Amino acid sequence: RKEVEQDPGPFNVPEGATVAFNCTYSNSASQSFFWYRQDCRKEPKLLMSVYSSGNEDGRFTAQLNRASQYISLLIRDSKLSDSATYLCVGDSNYQLIWGAGTKLIIKP
């Protein structure tokens, strides 16, 4: 079983819609979680950290469910510029373990 697993997509979503991704992790001892965004042929960039209490940044909301060992990312009122690959990251033994990413395509 992969340590961090994501649906690769692509998710094809109309502009203005709400989209949600989940990511599961296998190491119950993991403490830190992040969502990164990676544009085509670019480097990953931090989108947001994921806290136990959940956190929101504008149109983006991240949640952590420790009981079921998954984290989620919700994007409201999606924009064309949200098209990217979203990488889920968790820590394991002080290393960051990366998911393979979920590709999101926002269509006009």
Next chain:
Amino acid sequence: ETGVTQTPRHLVMGMTNKKSLKCEQHLGHNAMYWYKQSAKKPLELMFVYNFKEQTENNSVPSRFSPECPNSSHLFLHLHTLQPEDSALYLCASSPTRGRYTEAFFGQGTRLTVV
């Protein structure tokens, strides 16, 4: 302005060549990393340096040789690579190695081995 700079951005090399990738960070971080990213695969951690000391080598073949002369610079020396080594090589840094710390990436070197 990018806090982590990688050169070159693109590299094509033959299997008998020797080349080096360079990474420089201007963020005052103490940990630096080399990652390999192949199409549709998760980022693969290759090497970790913390305060200039190598702390991780994730079973990387010896044809990849890292060097960290100081906390700001990281090199990846390449020799006798294979076509399957073609990938995007990303350098990253973080304030420390450990939990609760995000990684900042350079723009990567896209390597093609012919």
